[in-house]
Amino acid sequence: MKIITRIAGRLVKAAIVLLAILVLNFLLIHSAPGDPATVMAGEAGATDELFLEQLRIKFGLDQPLYVQLWKYVSDVARLDLGFSYRQQMPVLDLILDRLPATLLLTGSAFLVSLVLGVLAGVLAASRVGRWSDTLISTVALIFYATPLFWAALMGVLLFSVTLGWLPPFGFETVGAGYTGMARAMDIARHLVLPAVSLGLFFTAVYSRMTRASMLEVSQMDFVKTARAKGLSPRLIQRRHVLRNALLPIVTLAGLQAGQLVGGAVLTETVFAWPGIGRLMFEALAQRDYNVLLGVFFVSAAMVIVFNMITDLIYGIVDPRIRVQ
């Protein structure tokens, strides 16, 4: 019973936060100079007053701002994210169309960086001061400092242009007509470069964080006690040290998970990945308000969901922590 009221409380809070985000985004976007009508007219290279007027009426931009805001908020409350006149499609369809590609990309990057990062961190911590520790720490530092787009371009240059091992961009081989397993393999091949470049930074963060955290925990009294009891070092590492060192990792992973939706603008652009980050970026350049707000809304909702999940995981990793 208590847990239900607790969850209900969080949901109410989440709804308020979402509403605030919605209103704030709406106002921010509309305060940017330019509107979709001038952008569309500009792209056509010619226009007259009548044409701009027609577009503005079509987009509902002739209404006062508070009317537009009220209409938008009440539409969203009914889960209607509006219509993109530019793309001639309902925004929700556009987003649902692009979301799987982004989830696949960011999800893979998330898994790759979490697994690789924690493994590397544990390895470095257990060999602290030795050459393998130095190597891991140095590589992590380099990845940490490398700009994403540069890593991506270098990856393309090496693995696609020079070696020809991996496709340089795209979601799958266009027009190849693969189905089933062959298609999955094809998509997987296309996924390697973008997912790795996107995951590099977090891999580095996880490994450094894990290493530091493990070293800190291993100095604590209860670890000494465990050692004194004569437990095997492996068991101590796994049960006592790693488990207690995981908390900050969970915090970070929660942060990264929050970026699963909409956090890959650069990667998606460089690799022509048909995801939601690019959709958002293009919508920004074109002042396609509804699409932009829609992506923001969906991303914000996902961040809230991931925050809740993170809180639950805290409780599992360390039972002393209770979700308030």
Add this chain to the structure above:
Amino acid sequence: MRRLLTAAIAGLLPATSAMADPVMGGRANIVVQPEPPSLMLGLVQNAPTQMVAGNIYEGLLRYDTKLNPMPSLAKSWEISEDGLTYTFHLEDGVKWHDGTPFSSADVVFTADVFLRESHPRFRAVLAHVESITAPDDNTVVFKLKSAFGPFLNAFEVGSMPIVPKHVYEGTDFATNPANNTPIGTGPFKLDEWSKGSYIKLVKNADYWDEGKPYLDEIYWHVIPDAASRAVAFETGQVDILPGGSIENFDVPRITALENTCSTESGWEFFGPQSWVWMNNRQGPTASKEFRQAIMYAIDRDFVRDALWNGMGKVSTGPFAGSTRFYDASIAPFSYDPEKAKELVKASGYDGEVLEFVPMPYGETWMRLAEVIKQNLSDIGVNVDIVSTDVAGWNKRLSDWDFDLSTTYLFQYGDPALGVARTYISSNIAKGSPWNNVAGYSNPDIDALFEKGAGTINTDERAAAYTEVQRKLAEDVPVGWLLDMGFPTITRCNVKDLITTGIGVNDGFKNAYIEK
């Protein structure tokens, strides 16, 4: 006789002749950037839409690289003596992509109803038209209010795409669901559009021009990053890079690749010309001497060679070289900083800092802004570069909130269609970045442009436009930079891709891929 001649040539050059036979089948992979918002060419006329939809829709006429009209949906046409009546005879046996027969009623509906509502550029042309009628199924007659010189130049597919009456009549054009499944008469049909990835067109097997098109399918690849587009060509994903697809600094590297051909042809109709907008209303740029100084101060040869890798030509005045009635005898401005300094002095410039809002269309344009800033600081003019994104730039220009800016505009083959709009007073209106943004106003120029447009007598037109060019070159309402060159880069086995003055936008009707 003609057949005999062909036979003789074939006998002399057997290899060339064999190669000139178009090959059936195959696929073209080409880049499109940015992704078009829609392929309904009657509603949306931005560059990527025109490029893809030029395969789906057709106009009444096409234009060769010298801008002479050629048949398309109209197989022949006549103009009355007084230049007021244009009669078009349409091709027989044309069908829409859904199988419905095409007729003159479609043309009347398109021009008189559809485009009048939705196409600003064609609407301006229609202002000269008194009536559009269809005496029979295969004939359309345009009657003009008064003679309009460039009328025959306004029928290309981007200006006047013919749309199906049976799909659009009586509907709200903008929200018609058919906009997502465009129905045209063109050589290719839309097959699949995977948003964010590619657009696939397939051959129209029922195409009226027997035997064409040759290709089976066209894939337009959406690749947002310029470097990735270059890589796409290098690694073989695409075979065609339309003009402007890759950054200029990549052009020499890509064109040097094996089995790679490039041409600057196919832009004659558009005649893209770049210039520096100068706000003629206020500040130092309101002075003629000051504007002339800017023309002398900018090292345009350097701009062409260093920024555009030698592509294009330095503009001599308001008409791009490929535009009709271009007068080559007008003395071009040279790079002369000393003269520029004198002119700046003469203008009474007091050191005020000018706001320069460059066009945010990619790296090269930002570099151009830096060159111009440097050139102007060399003659003692202070400039602040204000960075914006595209929407913000549109807004600043539309609101006349700038001292200097850059841009490039199409000239649409005829001064009355693409040039006049930049300089005539009636085209000064807040709210658009593409009209007479500079705010230049000169009754003589207005009258001359009107005279040039109001007759079909070529000599009279030429005389008026020569005068226009002289006067404008003296007044410098904007600072002309380059008649731009946009190379289309292809594998050498892609043949006959560009056969007209609108290049890739004219569709792949004649293109084939040599085995």
